[in-house]
Amino acid sequence: MSGIISTGLSGLLASQSSLSTISHNIANVNTEGYSRQRVELSASLPQFTGGGYVGQGVDVATVTRSYDQFISNQLSSSTSAFGESNTLSTLASQVDNITSNEATGLSTGLKSFFSAANGVANDPTSLSARQVMLTEASSLSQQFNRLSSQFDSIRNQVNGQMQSTVDDINSLAKNIAELNGKIAVVATNSLYSQPPNDLLDQRDALINKLAEKISVTAIPQQNGSIDLVIGKGQSLVSGTSTAKLSLVGSANDPSHKDVLLDGHNIGKDINGGELSGAIKFRDQILDPAQQQLGLVAAGFTVQFNALHTTGFDLNGNAGTNMFSLGASALNVPVIANPSNVGSITATYDPLTSGQLAPSDYNLSYDGSNFSLKRLSDNTVTTFAGPPPTTIAGPGFSISTGATVAANDSFLIRPTFNAAQTMTTLITDPTKIAAAGTTGGAGSPITGDNTVALGLANLENKPILSGGRSTFNSAYGQLVSQVGALTSSAKVSSSAQEALLNQAKQSRESLAGVNLDEEAANMLKYQQSYQAAAKVVSIASSLFDTLIGAINR
Template sequence: MSIGLLNTALSGLAAFQRSLETTSNNISNVNTEGYSRQRAELSTRPEQFLGGNFVGTGVSVANIARSYDQFITGQVRSSNSAFGEVDTYHSLAAQIDSIIAADSTSLAPSMKAFFDAVHEVADDPSSIPARQVMLSEAESLAQTFSTMNGRFEQIRDQVNVGLGGMVSDLNSYAKEIAELNNKIVADIGRAKGGQLPNQLLDQRDMLLNDMAKLVDVSVVNQKDGSISVFIGKGQPLVLSDYAAVLSVQSSDSDPTHKEIFMNGQNISNQLSGGSLYGSLRFRDEVLDPAQQQLGLLATGMAVEFNRVHQAGYDLEGSAGARFFDLGSPEIPVVAKVADPTATLTATFATSASGLKASDYQLTISAVGPPPAYTLTRLSDNTNVTAPADGFNLALSGTLTVGDSFLIRPAYDAAKNIKLAITDPKQIAAAQGRVDGPPVSGLPGDNRNALALAQLENASLMFNGTATFSDAYGQIVSKVGTQTRNAQVSRSAQDTLLKQATSSWESVSGVNLDEEAANLIKFQQSYQAAAQAISVANTLFDSLIGAVR
């Protein structure tokens, strides 16, 4: 009897000691990020049939389990991914918004100052100081275009550096998860009764959370305890102990345009969620369109101002020259051809009305003569004809079916625009006589200067529906709306993330009040088991004394 009592008490002593150790471990890790509260699961030992009765034999520790809810943990990962996307998108979009909307960096004051100077020349066409002010304001306007474009390029570099860093982190996380898969499978195989390596499981969940902040992930649990991790539209990043490698590569046509590759395949368009996708979405939805539209505005002002300026005469009696220069070549073209002699030259039409904020892809479908090709506007993947979109094309050299050319009418215009004349006398303010042959160099003739000044309020952009100021206002309005929408989404996702985190804390987090209560409970249980041992010892001594 005393032997059975002793064994039963000893089992309780061991079980409550393990419970105390588990509680102490919980308290020690109360501030450890990602730690899941653990509990000792107790079970009764098999009963013995003695004297016609089933007699209990004590307690054993069946398992040290962590408090874990698969659904809530998945919800936290999903919320981390959604918040990471909108948070990154908003922070980057806000930078563009501050550049184009702030008075100190906005283009609107420079345009207004330039046209005010044009009006001054129209009021006094023979004034050299007024002409010099006009040139100075034109120079300042071109510089503002270039400065703003430069700020856009800085943000592009920031995005590209960020993409590289995030891809490096994803590769590191994937490798660590694959290594943890190996360890977890080995530990589960070594343990008996289905015990799990809780610390390794917590580490793996933490890595999954970190990964979800960068890109949306799908997790599939395997029977052996390992997991498979998929990103995007089912691209396998981790399969058991295998980890794929992501890389950042430049596009063939633009070294500043980065794409995400996995095993040699471009998966940029298949990703979703997380800061990585937020950066890509910002670049495609905000940065690229804003830079294209800024370039379109610079192109429109240069083309239309040059058209009117070249129709007039300067103070020296010469026909008006180009006022703005958009660089050489006027429209950049990136060729991907079989024969290096194959070339494409693109030039702006005389009117900016048909210009679009887009790049174009020309692909040769037949060599001719004349050659046949398809011209695709990449902003909406629509096949178009060149003159309709405000520029003309000329092919030459040995063409091959499949040759392609990337045409960028507006993309670099804000960076390249410069003042083409330096002498104030070269400003073509005069129009000449209305009757008979034109006579240039009339000091009081301001008719061409008036025509130049009228460009400020003329609807010359977007097929004759917008002035230059309207065009810039549309950029400001669109970016502002995108930034505001992103801010609203960020606030909503932040709330959802906090709710998901709170749910996880309620299930898996360590509650010090609860652990303190458990400490007292298990301490008293331990003391009671020790007292039972003392009683068993006394009974045993009595029994020994009785038989001596």
């Protein structure tokens, strides 16, 4: 009878395990990252008798989870791709809204200013016309400042977002490493020798969350742990150890954040995820937009001042600079490497300002020659040394000091901050130099509008981009470039979202909990449990009958 009872009990235990697993599935139907589990049953080894092999019941072999490595990898990569494209699209839309909006853009301000300049050209002695021109000049400077300030605000937002993302990455990596340790203990302990399904699900869910932040590649290890690498093979998680990401302002520009992994700059190696989207937005949209805006501000200021200073004001005095770019109307910002020995100065060149490019430059000296690298495309131009010497840059001139030594380097920024620093210098309407001739100080030719006409005609003169763009069309290039990149980012985001939804659906079809299916299985194992219990009851009754027969 013991054989029948043990066989029935094995059925009871198997059905109980199945019902417990089904209950676990139902309880976790809404748990993110949970994979449906199933009890795997196997027939117990039969017992040989003279009449053949008699079965000994059922064993619970293991509890498996519905999992597919390919689908998991597909979900991770799709999550990273969408995180990157969605971040890029969201941030790009902010710049697009600012630059293309008539109320916040630059086109209206430029048109209003040149309309006021035409007013002075039509009536050069009118103080009211002159005052309108000064008012529009001040408004134009402020509009450049506002646009640059809005770009700076977005930059601060991006830096804050990048810091938050880096913090999340470090936290997730630490949690994954901790789970690696727990899983490895189970995998290497012969007392368990069964997969810790819930721990594996938790780790997969964390890896997927990490993939939202940065693209990762998972490398399974024999002890059950998973190593994670980012970028170009840099290790983020290795067993229970983790590397640490950090953000540090660059030496030349504290607002430009470099991504470091244990002290090594890996910003250019990062791909996928929200962090990559933020970096691409900064490098491909925000920085070029600010450079292009600065190009318009610098080109406008230099050309307008160059013409204005050739004229004479209402009092017969020589014209002065109307606009300034910071401390000086002509000085180009230069940032020296902290280890430099010598120094340089750079100034805008009105004769070549049309060659200005929306880019920073790096000037370095190797002891024999100077190298001027345009950082937007890494084009290098070489100039013979030694210092002191004058170097003719594209739109600006560089004067190197006599103490410049080998390995000295300088960051030259002719356009990046130009819009931010632009100001209007003239506040007295009589100081507008509209005339081209004068009879001497205090004796202007009041009806002369030669210079005023030239100033007004600057609106339609192709000065920038090597003589191919007017000020307005140069700004239009900024608007169109940002608009095209924003549109492309939106299309990419929509496409990646569709692929992500497909990957989620594939995982849900494989690993998701179906309540109808679980309810049907529950009824099946309920009946199985009841049948096994009946077997035990019958075996007990037979045993009682046997004992009773013996006692007689």
